[in-house]
Amino acid sequence: MKLPQDRTVANVVSLVLCGILAGVVIAAAAFPAVGVSGLTAKSASDSFSDLPAELKIPPVPQISTLLASDGKTEIARFFEENRRNVKLADIAPVMRQAVVAAEDNRFYEHQGVDARGIVRAFVKNQSNGETTQGASTLTQQYVRWILKYGAKNKTEKKLATEDTAGRKLREIRYAIALEKELSKDQILENYLNINFFGNQGYGIYAASQAYFSKPPSQLTLPEAAMIAGMAQNPTQYNPVNKQNGTKAALDRREYVLNQMVKLKYVTQAEADAAKKAPLGLKPKASSGRCENGNTNFGFFCGWFLDWWKSNPAFGKTRTEREENLNKGGYRIISSLDVRMQNGAQKEIDKRLEAGSRFATGIVMVEPGTGRVKAMAINRKFGIKKNPGGKTYPYTTNPLLSGSQVSPGYQAGSTFKMFTAVAALEKNIPLSHSIYAPDRYTSQYTGSCKTGGNKYCPKNASPSMKGLQTMSSAFGESANTYFIPLEEQVSVKSAVDAAEKAGVEFRASVDIDNKEAAQTDPTAWGSFTLGTAQVSPLDMATAYATIAARGKYCAPLPLKSITDQDGKQLTEVANPTCKQTIPQQVADAAADMARCPVGDNSMVGLNCTHPGGGRTAASVSRTIDRPVAGKTGTTDDNNAAWFVGFTPNLAAAGFIANPDKYNDEVKSTQIPIDATREAMNTALQKLPVKNFVAPTNKLAFGVRVTVPYTTGDSVDAATSKLRSAGFEVRVSPTRENSDQGEGRVARTDPAGGSSSTKGGVVTITVSNGQAPEPEKPEDGQDPGDGIRDQICAANPDLPMCQN
Template sequence: MEPSRDRRLANVLTLIVCGVLAGVVLAAVAFPVVGVSGLTAKSASDSFRDLPTEIRIPPLPSTSTLLASDGKTVLAQFFEENRKNVELNDIAPVMRQAIVAAEDIRFYEHNGVDARGIVRALVRNQTSGELAQGASTLTQQYVRSVLKYSASNPAELRAATEDTAGRKLREIRYAVALEKGISKNEILENYLNITYFGNGGFGINTAAALYFSKAPAELTLAESALIAGLAQNPTQYNPVGKDEAGQRPALARRAYVLRQMVKMKYISADEAAAANKSPIGLRPKENAQSCEYSKAGFGFFCGWFLDWWQANPTFGKSTTERLAALRRGGYRIVSSVDVRMQAAAQRQVNRALSPNSRFATGVVLVQPGTGRVQAMSINRKYGVRKNPGGRTYPYTENPLLTGSTISPGYQAGSTFKMFTMLAALQQGIPLSHTLYAPRQFVSQYVGGCRTGRYYCPKNADGRMTGVQTLSSGFGESANTYFVQLQQEVTVKAAVAAAEAAGVVFRGSKDQKNIKWARDSNQAWGSFTLGTAQVTPLDMATAYATVAARGKYCKPTPVTSITDPGGRSLLLSNTTCKQAFSPQVADAANDAARCPVGDGSPSGISCTHPGGGPTAASVGGTIDRPVAGKTGTTDDNNAGWFVGYTPNLAGASFIANPDKYYDTVPDSHLPVQIVRDTFASALRVLPVKQFVKAPRRLSWGTMLQVPDVKGDTPDGAIYRLRAAGFNVSINYQAEDSDQPAGRVAGTDPSGGSYASKRSSIRITVSNGKKSHRDPRVDALCKADPKLPICRIKPGEPGFPAAPGRP
């Protein structure tokens, strides 16, 4: 058969199909008004009426937006289709008119089907020799889109999109029924929200932002006409990324829409001419989503939010379901992050280290009593861009501030002494509890050192040597005090205190050590000195628990989540429980004011003679009650500071995330970061006071130390224990006027007072009298390495006691 005959036959067949379709539709539409003559027309009308009329309108995939706590600052968006539904009143009238003019000039006249349009299309299609023009009304186009979104399997999707008379007839039937159920303006609003306008812009709200960086209410005539023209064919008329010649189809389509608007008397011919002469004026906005494109500085917080969402069963049965819900649900998520605090934190981090440093430093701020994370800053850039030279920085998506099984965190040093102190306070050991802290201590724990197979830590400074209380030991960070205290309370109890406060142990080695410590009192002696791997989020949360008088709140990135209908998805946005009694936390807060030089309200000295606080600049800068603790690991491989007030907790670190054994340039840097961040962040927060610790946990039961000078060591031990004290012995005999082998004295001395269960240190005499000035004796006891302490009796410069040789 010749091609010309093929075309003529196809046109005849098309004419027959379209004629039947037009007849059916015209009959169905006209029948209620004028009736239908003839059995064939009546049968067709009946068949048409037998088609279903109930159309299920599914919720459209809509963009979820993550906002800062102010409810205005957009941090990130998540979408499958970038769409944000808007009401008709929030769309410029000229935009509504433009879409009607472009797609359906008799929209306000017909009842869902434009019979005149069908006939016109039929005639023009046959005249042109091909199917050149359709006759779908705006309502029918909306129905077609709804059917596509309603499809639950490939067959339903094909039925909704295939080019057949059956599909057309079904659309027409739904359109007629739909117009009986809802108003024209509702249909127009739905159409503008569902239509795809190209370049990833689903719905008019997104299209206005993508093309002109505007809200739909702000669109001009020329802008509205351009967008309306895209609805017919977003690809053909796409103006983005093209030169002047490439934009001509879009401009020609815009001119057509403007002519239609004149024809409908929406605008004047002069208005159309002026709009036609205006430049296209694109201000395209990047159609980007997720955390990599988060607002600058918020990427790591956003990444943690995404992990939190995907782990939360509230949003679906699996991570796949939860992520789909986020990308389709159109949720308004108000986060916990405070824009001002975030800016203050990021400013200090940026000052501290460059993003191109191999060392990472960052800070996390948590609100005590709610668990809301208010800032999360680090000297890294969130993203998957390629790093220069094969490095792992500055770009990364690793959760360096929040942790995972593959990124468990960093050793936190002496900040872990807080958990040993909490365990001691839970067992009734007060802040006045004394222990002699030698320069080096041979413990009961397996570990090995030069003196044998046992773990034997040292103090960082010889000036810490001497009798320390719990408060002074915490204030000066005396390692040998806390390892002894840990022996009293057990590692198991200290680990339990850490977990109750909010620390998460993710590292496999730490998990093994925890199990070992449950079975043996010789396990993990270094726990109190912070050899476990943790994150700033862990430590900020744990110290926030203490700040909130023992109330632990699970860290949360959100304050509210609402769906497009305004319904809340969270019954409660905080999960809290009492981890420690308020009194235990109050006592810990008392002691934690010592390291920052703020002073203990209980009156217990924060340092012993010769010692000093480790972060005094914090108390000197923050003009309100403040507490905290420094932490440094062996060989300065990491540095930490956790600071807090009753209404804000912050944890900062410095370490090399890729290489554990790497000496940091300044282990004191975290002190500066928290201190200066607090100085700014606290300005808008009310001044709150810590609650003073009860006497039983500050001073405990005070007992007089028996005077055992001159007793035998065994006799002295018996008397001291009978009096309610523990005893330790200094086996290095010293000069004394007591006979050799007898007790030369105790520390604290006989006749003084110490809390029950405190350790009294016995010193044995070597029988040699010492006539050194007692004031020098006191200095040398604190630091035997002082030059004056090396001068022996009879040598030049010996500091003799007044009136003695």
């Protein structure tokens, strides 16, 4: 027999008053199919009281935002759920009222569980024979979200979401406990931040952006009512969903407005006016990741993401670290300087279009911190389809930062810096003289028409021929000076200097060559001429190490980072630096590097030899402050570089075809011009700083006379040279000479010349065959020309007295 409705209500209320609400009524209200069979009042109340009351609130997934160094310009967002928490004070009052009216109109009266609502739902569900009303309060709904996000495994997640009486009991128990711990405003704030409102709007901030492109503080009455209506069924009422159209959203908005009138939040007139208002949707796409962020900063963003995933501070694995970024709600202020970035991009865009098969770009690094200030390139960071099956202009390959997939580009003569550093570390000074022929046959394995199976590079210009110092050879980029210098210090030492400065070898061929050079003195002779592939970020970092007086700082994309609780993570945002090159060595290297750019040595060393010229003299004419740098080109102009630096900024610019390394570049001047102008712009707001002058020891060394050893045995010559204070190296290549086979044919530096004490003297041994006479050039005795140059540099030598 069916009881009248008022009698049913009375019976249910009696149960509530008897304390069996949790065990029977709630289950029946929410799940009529369960009914009361098998549930006694005692067992229900026992199971309810046995439930824990303490609810641990887990962190809720939030957007992590990557900003430029100004703290304002957004680079990209990272998220699993598009959510950003806001304070209740930053949510429009009508929005707070609308969600209470839509979901829980007795929110400010109950203590977590609404008995009247449960009774209403019970009666309605029993009458219909199905669940049509669930009677969950805002507090209970909030608890449900907490349990879902706090689930550590599939079982716990199922318990948090399954339609069972047990789940309902847990929600009620926790809701009652939660209301004792948090105020109503705290619960409402948390609910608005955790609830899903459809259209990728997790939380009220994302929802107000997703539907109206505005912050929640600016929501109007009709806008707030529409969003509040989403809470019950985000799919059914979503007006952006074309399948549903706007009718469902308008009907639901009208319901919410009517509820707001009943609760006296708004007048009938205000509600009627709101009902007539159009939806006024202005949806804002909620896209995350670098390829969907600010296109001007895409390659920096891509490098930042790789840096994050490689950093153990953010998790045990790359997957876990990325997951933490997508959920952590970090506010990341990066090192990227918008002014420098835009200036560099402007210079790049001016010189090469995005549709070119060649890539040209600039990376800027701050010496002493490693913070990366700019990453500009004529490519677009993205996954859009390229025309005609090309690999450009859209790509996500790390063309500026490097990887095993994209290891970089041959850096040419910029690598001479590392041979020079290795020499300076062995106390070979900047004034160290070597005669640089037009072509030099080295000890290294290779192939050469004139040198057989030996590596025998030549200079880019005949004007470089002659007696060169380290400074002048660097200023002119004389290959045939740096190959014999490399022989004196070893490839192994030069490679070590490069790595200490910040170069990373990623290409398999370079890794193999590096390994070979550890034990084989004839391996990888082309190293000093830059045949290794390297990224622009590495080169900017390496030259920044020189600029910072030998202090290497790991490349850093951060200025600061704050987690969702407002805690500053200072350790990961601080520079990681160490002294890898002695200060005095770096000072001397920086002084040498002033020669190519048109600046002058601080200790008066000549930056070119007679008849020579600097490779990038335009740099100092543009940048009106102490500046240094080095150009670099590869064989057949397959790549071109310029790396410039001041004490407070280093920049590396390049041009190459990333897909075809043997493609001749459009213009080797582009990196010089673009980097020079970009640096000039970047430096405008930085203080003028000077370099530190090199010591006399590393500039000039302690000069002593090289003993005459021609005709001596190798052992005897070695003994004489060591007694005079020199290190000795014996060339593996023998040459024609008037001396007997196995005797010393000559030394470099020559016997009787002045050289640096502690420096290297190379002995070349005779093969016993008489030399072929050289043809005079322009009617002059070639020997006289060499002697004239030696004597010009060393007038006190005995050979120069006649």
